[in-house]
Amino acid sequence: MIIETKIIEKPSFSAVGITETIRFDTSLPPSENAIAELWGRFGKRIPEITDQLGWRSFGLMLQNPDNPPGAPFEYTAAVQVRQEGQVPEGMTRIEVPAARYIVLTLRGPLDGISDGFKHFWGHWLPNSPYEYDGGTHTGKYEFEFYDQRYTNPNDPISEIDLYFPIRAK
Numbered sequence: 411m412i413i414e415t416k417i418i419e420k421p422s423f424s425a426v427g428i429t430e431t432i433r434f435d436t437s438l439p440p441s442e443n444a445i446a447e448l449w450g451r452f453g454k455r456i457p458e459i460t461d462q463l464g465w466r467s468f469g470l471m472l473q474n475p476d477n478p479p480g481a482p483f484e485y486t487a488a489v490q491v492r493q494e495g496q497v498p499e500g501m502t503r504i505e506v507p508a509a510r511y512i513v514l515t516l517r518g519p520l521d522g523i524s525d526g527f528k529h530f531w532g533h534w535l536p537n538s539p540y541e542y543d544g545g546t547h548t549g550k551y552e553f554e555f556y557d558q559r560y561t562n563p564n565d566p567i568s569e570i571d572l573y574f575p576i577r578a579k
Contacts (some may be wrong), residue, residue, distance in 0.1 A: 411522065412529060413569070414515040420573070422508045425468050426465045426495075427488025428452045429502050436479060439521045445469065445485055446520075450488035461495030469554035470504060475545040490564050506511045509543065509575040516570050518545070520563035523554070526572045535574075546576035 428451065432444050440446065449469075456462075477483070486504060497503050505562040512534065516526045535542060544550040552574045559569035 411516065411518050412514050412526060414513075415467070415516045415534070416513050417510065417576070418513055419510050423506050424493050425470060425486070425488035425504050425506060426461075426491045426497055426501050427468070427486045427504070428455070428500065429484055429486040431482050432485045433482045436480075440523050441520045445487075446563075448485065449455070449487050455498065455501070456489060457499060458498040459491060459495075459501070461491055461492045463490045463492060463495060465558055466490040467556040467560075468506075469556075470506065470551045471553060472549075473545045473550050475542065475547060504551075506551050506553075510577065511573040512538075512576050514538070514572045514574075516572065518566055518568065520570075522570070523548075523572075530572065530574050535576075538561050538576075539579055540576040541579050542574065543577040548575070 428448060430444070431450050435443060436518055466489060468486075468488045468490065470488055473483040473552065474481070486502065488504065491503070514526045514530060516523060544552045552572075555571040555573060561568045
């Protein structure tokens with residue numbers, strides 16, 4: 411369930427994580443899909459990242475806006491880090507540029523996350539004075555943000571934020 415929608419200007423930040431090409435299997439709920447599996451593998455390796463900033467995890471997505479819906483895309487399970495520091499083997503550092511975002515705060519089990527994406531693409535964006543400003547054309551990421559409000563995939567009071575880069579039409 412969407413509990414808040416706001417527009418913010420977010421400064422650039424650095425993240426380190428594991429990137430994979432994701433091909434969705436729509437027959438699986440979000441808590442069991444390829445992204446959930448990636449988070450399971452990455453979670454075990456988070457202690458290897460020595461320059462973390464607090465409890466901030468990101469699901470970073472850089473999609474090609476020219477691709478049809480359902481096309482494979484790059485997804486990085488990551489944590490925020492200081493700009494200096496070592497990157498563990500098999501991981502990558504991503505510099506996320508500053509951008510204006512619409513932020514949707516969702517509350518409830520993780521399997522409801524697709525409702526947030528559907529709301530953004532199917533309702534909010536077409537009815538707003540903004541257009542999407544992310545993806546491979548601009549280098550701006552859309553992302554899931556997890557902090558201390560996210561407790562576990564089945565918690566009805568767990569919260570996450572979805573960030574979508576936007577610009578005025």
